[in-house]
Amino acid sequence: MPKKQNYHHGNLRQQLLTKADEMISSGGLDSLTMREIGKQIGVSRTAPYNHFKDKSALLSAVATEYFLDLKNRLSAIDATDYEDAMDYFKAMSNTYLEFALENPERYQLMFGKNSLRRSDYPELKIAADEAFYQLILIIEFLQRYNILKEGNSRSYAYIAWASFHGLSSLIIDKQIEHQVDSKILTDFTIQTLIEGMKKD
Amino acid sequence: MPKKQNYHHGNLRQQLLTKADEMISSGGLDSLTMREIGKQIGVSRTAPYNHFKDKSALLSAVATEYFLDLKNRLSAIDATDYEDAMDYFKAMSNTYLEFALENPERYQLMFGKNSLRRSDYPELKIAADEAFYQLILIIEFLQRYNILKEGNSRSYAYIAWASFHGLSSLIIDKQIEHQVDSKILTDFTIQTLIEGMKKD
DNA sequence: AAATTAAATTGACGTTGTCAACTTAAAAAC
């Protein structure tokens, strides 16, 4: 029980990241204001500015963590766990979709229109690229084993990513009639995608 | 040259819609503020509130127009113009993608995370549904002619929509390496999608 | 012509991001 009543906080940066994630996850992106996050941590409204240039920089750091999480989840999938190679692909697809749908608020920070230009935040770009690279790896694996068509693996990865991303976005933004069971729809999407990419 | 120096403006509502589109198209969503749009039209900052309950209502009205535009473009595609039925599908796909990429700012208002809940704006929902319905119609047409697999046309429409939407979003948000030619990628996506949906 | 109503105006308020000037305590230099 650290009774840190110090003027200097010590680990404010880390606490900001943790609290930011907490606020985003529970209350959505809009609930995170620089003033409020200071208040909740028990620090003045401008204290965060000693650790992050501005709000975008804080959000970018949080988004970077999310991309690393996604990357880890994708890379944790082990091909040898699946007898049928296609199940490996399905596992990857489901992992992505679960990630997106399990916490839409997080996903929205990563991809939503909140003007986080990747080019302005190199770490964010690297983390995002790494997550995407996992997708390429899986595609290339399946190509090597003659499961998927040959061809530019990066392009196929983009197609898969676009499908998952589009589907996630539509579901998250409630643009799909809610009678529609999203589990059935995601399965159907994965199946159609495989059909379009698999070797005859 | 209407020298309308009247106190009462006459057609402010329509001018607001026009100017809002103008501002969004050229400067992006963030450039549209209630104060600025008033200034640009030559009217006080709160004048718009006589015609739209709040900023969201104005944005919703603009978004509705965009959806109607999309619907019109999709319904203008005539199946009889295409010898190969598959070209009909491709034309539809390209129309959607061109719509999205030709003016990303507009597209972002329609789909971006700016909390326009459809349920709060019935007209918006109707317009969006109508645009989507065009997609269903095309799918059903191709199913009738034995080009595409049978099955729930709405589900296939969702899959197609998700693919286009995901691809558009990724390109718009510059999440695709810019060495990648987006025309080649969109063609490749359309082809893969067709492959996954077409009847063997 | 009077009354009502629709449309526009100015003033004000609270919220937000963030800058500037200042203070405090820790770290570094002597």
Place this chain on the structure above:
DNA sequence: GTTTTTAAGTTGACAACGTCAATTTAATTT
């Protein structure tokens, strides 16, 4: 061990924004 420097935190202030309330103006209805 004292002094100096620097990192981290504080309060005050400002501009931009959305929007409400009170008011004024002009068109419409009576």
